[in-house]
Amino acid sequence: MPRRHLLALDQGTTSSRAIVYDLAGRALASAGREFPQHYPRPGWVEHDPTDLWNTTRACAAEALARAGLNDTDVACIGIANQRETTLLWDRRTGVPVHPALVWQDRRTADRCEHLRAAGAETLVTARTGLRLDPYFSATKLAWLLDHVPGARAAAGAGHLAFGTVDTWLLWHLTAGRVHATDVSNASRTLLLDLHTLTWDEELLRLFHIPASVLPEVRDTAVSFGEVAPGLPGAGAPVTALVGDQQAALFGQGCLAPGTAKATYGTGCFLLLNTGAAPVVSRHHLLATAAWRFGGRATYALEGAVFAAGAVVQWLRDELKLVASAAELDALAASVPDAGGAWLVPAFAGLGAPHWDPHARGALVGLTRGVNRAHVCHAALESIAMQTVDLLAAMEQDAGLVLPELRVDGGASRSAPLLRLQADRLGRPVVRPRDPETTALGAAALAGLGAGVIGPGAFDADRSGEVRVQPALDPALRAARHAEWTRAVARARDWARP
Secondary structure, rough: OOEEEEEEEOOOEEEEEEEEEEEEOOOOEEEEEEOOOEOOOOOEEEOOHHHHHHHHHHHHHHHHOOOOOOHHHHHEEEEEOOOOOOEEOOOOOOOEOOOEEOOOOOOHHHHHHHHHHHHHHHHHHHEEEOOOOOOOOOOOHHHHHHHOOHHHHHOOOOOOOEOOOHHHHHHHHOOOOOOOEEEEEEOOOOOEEOOEEEOOOOHHHHHOOHHOOEEEOOOOOEEEEEOOOOOOOOEEEEEEEEEHHHHHHHHHOOOOOOEEEEEEEEEEEEEEEEOOOOOOOOOOEEEEOOOOOOOOOOOEEEEEEEEHHHHHHHHHHHHHOOOOOOHHEEEEEEEEOOOOEEEEEOOOEOOOOOOEOOOOOEOOOOOOOOOHHHHHHHHHHHHHHHHHHHHHHHHHHHHOOOOOEEEOOOHOOHHHHHHHHHHHHOOOOOEOOOOOOOOHHHHHHHHHOOOOOOOOOOOOOOOOOOEEOOOHHHHHHHHHHHHHHHHHHHHHHOOOO
């Protein structure tokens, strides 16, 4: 039967992917392509916007071909995307006026410091739930308007369009007919009132952003328009736009308040569903829109640790201590503990809940008996412990007790890490059968937006998931955490001038 398949487009920071699902949430075929990263100056990170579109389009065509499907087989399309990355293009031609400024880009740090010194952060946090930081889109967009010759005049004439990656892809899929975003992506710009989920005029004035460049803010799961002729999935409606971490939250089935997921990537993103209202954090966590459909919004608390998979990469690529993640796992599992050693991977400072940009990495507690297996064990334990601290802050902020932690991402394949995480957390840790939860969430939201599946339709079948129960004595767990806290204290403020 035609129109019985879901196409998920997952546009990430280093690669684009497309996965075709049936209406039961089974992945039928996929395709992926990497694209170049550009670093024009230290701290600057850019993407060529045409790379984002071309790799996404190519992946969509390849995934459909591998599944043996035609355009008429696609019921709907969902887009999940790297968040905060900022694009600006000419509405008349669709041509970008500058490379995309990636979420990692720090070129507007001085501008953020200036605004913070002027007392703007109180307003920004109260309205948006975010921190005044170059991580988010607003100061990036202002930089483009100020530094691209003629950009402000063109924007004033209504000729320029701003978007995060979801908006850019939607623009191309609909041949420039639709300029829109969803609440999950808009809530990462520093321009959206998190309570009304509308663009905020006072914030626009603060950042000197003209309203004329902004996309329309819509629900997450709703019809955004049909794919133009000649493109993969032509004629199918795009029925979901969602930020990648929110997509993973939905894909993990975290649909009720008090459910959470942790994605172990380069860092670790932890999102906690807080229900129908944003939660003000006392630990500098971020409040964000998770999704909205039928006009009803769901919110999340979000925190990030900066080094999760990056710890494994450091031991492999810089220290040459192991040749692969698999070797690290085997070594870590060969010893019962880290032999008294602790690794604090504050290579780029500490994120939530510490927020110490002056912290630096530390390996402490060394004795002559510590060997590389102990260091590997300490590396995995550092990922688990950072997640413990982050989750504790979240639970205190939200007034919720988490019954279990759902995990995904590349490092979630590590059995020793899952064991350490469950033991240090004192809660079950659950890894789903399908680790591609970002794409799965985009597909599920698209099916919901198209009306071909219901909420939680993919959540019923939990067969094949891995569940690790905690087995560590609570007293020993508390003692280990106290030691970890002492180690973190040694790393704090190391690089402060």
